[in-house]
Amino acid sequence: KGASIGWHSDDNRPYLKQRDYVAVCYLNSYGVEFGGGLFHFQDGEPATFVSMAGDALIYTADSRNIHSVDEITHGERLTLTLGFTRDKSHDEDCKLISFLTKIPFNINTSSKDYLPMPASQNMYWFPPEQSTTYKSGLDIRYARLHVLGYQPYSTNASDVHSPRDFSDIILEPLRVVRGNDLFDYEFANILHLLQVPSHFRF
Template sequence: MGTSEIRAVYKNFLTQHEAQQLLFIQRGLAVSGYRPHVRSLTLFDLVLAEPRLLPPLVRVRQLVLDAVEEHFDRPCQVFVEHTSLISWSPGASIGWHFDSNRGYLAQRHFSAVLYLNDQGADFMGGTFCFLSGSGPLRIEPSTGTLLLYTAGELNVHQVEPVTAGERATLTMWFSLDQAHQEDAKVLAALSSPAMRGCGLPPTMYQTPDGADIRLAPLQRLGVTLVSQPQLQVPAGPSQEQPQQQQQFKAAQQG
């Protein structure tokens, strides 16, 4: 399997405005995370804390899922296993590893890192590096850059220590096993009585031109989407009919 098949980098995957929306959510609600100097906010945490802020994250999450399915040629076969908005402060780092290197992580098949701010302007250090035969392959963090890679031992990597500022990303893991998708837990929470009336807009999956981004995998499979015809409701009786009937009855009585 070639390098282009096991990883990919997409520049300008996200606009500055979209990145700022996710940064606002992360900075307002993230809590101390799973390692020192790291703060995180999972999708499930956001559902419980402030579901009205879900639309920007849900939309970008779907776009990243589409990118994973397309790059790895797995249409309608990939499930989001975990979604987190993560910030790394000075001192945060992680050594060489691969993302499915523990028994409880074996369900992870693909990974994605979407950068929400810029190295040099917003933080120093924190470079993502892949292990390679010719030395570390370094990925320059910049706003809107999306990094995709397989989660197994072909992609051993590290994140160098952050030395200043705050490095922010949307980090996601994906599974080919539907039993490990996070959606079931999230949807169960959203369906609870406590969430009624939270006001999630039905347009949160739509692009500016009105297309539904959830249908992209079907379109890549060659499925032709036909819009559902509008049901024509017959018009009710005209207002003239009762008047005509009354006039007819009056004529008969006369």
């Protein structure tokens, strides 16, 4: 309550100049969990964005998208803001992969100090006509590997896993298959594998 921000661009500080795009993801709804706090663009449409939980605004971070946020009159406005860059010098992938490969992967520990943590089992895309029934869907973790031309291969099993049982191997060590080629590199688990950039050569 009482918070607001005037007209600005999201690259308006020297330490933010690497930002090319910004996404603001709304975690709660205007008029339900909070009042005020409306997002306004200085130019273009929509001039004012009335948010609902699950909405996302994506825009360039530069002066083409000057914006402001009204004062919050009651409640709490919750957002997740993500910055994206095309400047490779700010790429975090190498640092993250290096960090993840140095951490012990003990899936039986209850400690919060171990990474990566299990991902949600609700990472599915459902065709619009099935979105209300949720009877079948495509696991988006599997989809990403498939788009890159790979299939997961669990080192604890004798066959390549299908999308249906893909969630069963989320914390198992695994390798990848492309065509008839089984690559030697073993990943600690699927989250470790998904941190590898798409241009990685096994």
